[in-house]
Amino acid sequence: MKAPTQYVDDSVKGFITWSIIWGTIAVVVGILISLQLAWPQLNVAPYLTYGRLRPIHTNAGIFGWGIGSFIAMFFYITQRLTKTPLWSPKLARVTLWIFNVAIASAAVTLAMGINRTKEYAELEWPLAVIVAIIWVLFSINVFMTILKRKEEQMYISLWYIMAALVGVTVLYVVNNLGMPLHLFKSYSAFAGTNDANVQWWYGHNAVAMVLTVPPLAIFYYFLPKITNNPIYSHRMGIIAFWSLIFMYLWTGAHHLLWTPVPDWIQTVAMAFSIMLIAPSQGAVINGYMTMNGQWEKMKSNYLVKFMIVGITFYGLQTLQGPMQSVRTFSAFIHYTDWVPGHVHMGTMGWVSMVLFGATYYVTTTLSGTEVYSVKIANAHFWLVLVGQLIYSITMWIAGVQQGSMLLATNPDGTLHYSFMETMIAVFPYYKIRALSGFIYLAGLALFIYNIYKTFQKGAAPTAAKA
């Protein structure tokens, strides 16, 4: 079945292309900063120091690759699920332009040291306003398409999409409230402990509304498409959906355990984090059960590999996350490399795996052709998988090692290790981590080549009739 002609997909292609470009930049900058941690002499100029580059890495990853490709997929999915063409293709094209200008300006201003320092909300106020506008324009487009839909029933993916539209708007606007000093500088509207509590309400729910809900929408749509099996349980999807978006908002303070944030907020965050295991695993079970009777596709269908390994990492991620949210364990691993290990299992494992699969599917569908090379797609799969596993596992080991050294005391209560000794212990792992980045990048290069060749193949006159 090919895409019916009435769907408007030029912006889908545009967002896919640009999100891949920004994603590649995120990975390259990530490798550079991982090298800087092992070899500090690589901090060669003020705009190339770790402190300025790290926000570029995270922003390019979350906003460029993540949100960019979610916009592409949401445009694609919404049209198909509503059997309605996009409400305003023109608005979509404008959105893409503003999106690219905003991400490029973000990279430049962050390199110049213009930032608000709040994690994942670093962009100074003029850019933050533009990001909000992009999101609202995109939301209106998607929402109007849903409103004017020809298909009465709203499939679960549309629920996730709409929740993301509302959630991201609320989170982003509130956490970015500030007092502008001039065009390139503002101070937070909140002070001290309040600011920390607002920040991590935002920070953790950015994980929910950007890195969980949208990939779930994509997963719920593409897995049945790829396997030709309906989703195992729509009802379980619905229960999981409401409990997920209800519980997530309580959990931000698990980033602030043992800090001056009131104890009861920390405890509530801990409890809800544990409860989140249920809706999270609900999605995983739904995915696995959809595969019932056709697990052999893990071997024969490269798309299934990306989807199922992706949801598996989601399952692991949402078991590890609650574990880290418990005070005793947090005391041990918070502020160590364990946490980047955890985060990258989510971003490189879960989110990116699902996006790779979805991008292959959309590219082949829009090009009206098979993928250029299944072999390359498989090589891509294995390289990113191995790269990500090496990254996360080395960081977990480093985190446990540093965490235990930092807490170690002598019988008289004095500290057993100096801070520097704990760093020296983890430096070897930093080198392995940098290596894992190169492996991941190699996989990414194969992905880009494969996608490019597939588009090219689709555009060739011989393939046009297919």
Add this chain to the structure above:
Amino acid sequence: MLEKNPVIFIILAFVVIMIGTTITMIAPFKWINSDSDKIAEVKPYTPLQQEGRDLYMREGCNNCHSQTVRTLAADVERYGNGGGFSKSGEFVYDRPHLWGSRRMGPDLARIGLKPLTPAWHKKHLENPQSVVPASNMPSYAFLNKPLDTTYSERKMKLLNFPYTKADLDDLKGKSEMDAMIAYMRKLGTDISVKKAEAATQTPVASTNPFTDLKAVEEEAKTIYKQACASCHGEKREGTLGSALKGSAKSDAELYKIISKGIEANGMPPFGNSLGEQKIWKLVTYIKLDTK
């Protein structure tokens, strides 16, 4: 019905999201930074300190350094510097908070309480490896340029911090490095520190109990590395501070210098933090003419 009406759905999703938000994010505004949180001694930043704070933000120092001492014994011992764990009231002037999420460098909430001189900070920021050889911190020598004070006064007004003309005059001729150091030296210093007064008194035994005892060398080396090496060099060869290896000074003299410091030279007193036994061990190690 509900499942088929996107408008109702969006409203419902919004309401669901706002329940947890209201309870854990909005409601706490009632308690946090209220009078019960207040700590009278905590002062707002001076114009120079605030400029330093803004530079700290510009350079993204928060990506490697946290600024909260957790209520854990090891945290208090390692980063408390005598000030204990962090309290909410210490942060009321922080817009935004700079608590951070990763410690690739030590926590800085109480860095101002450490006996570190401006000269030490400067040397460390310019070339971190010159004082902490294994450090992976980048060089910030580029902070040695004039401080831009165009907005200094407006910042004070916007943040509603008190300032005097003298504070603004104080900014004249300052470098970015000066501002950063001023900020470092302010952090954590508003908190009253419990002092172990006894240790600063003249030694109980006026003679070194460990003279020439090779037995204490290993322990003394460890103390030296933590307390002295960053200024006097890993091998006592002298970097920022003077060379110490095989010092000709008498034991009693050395003891006095270590415990009381020499203010004029920027040598801080260690009587409070080390205590008599450790200082005598250091004296012994300094005088040992070994590797």
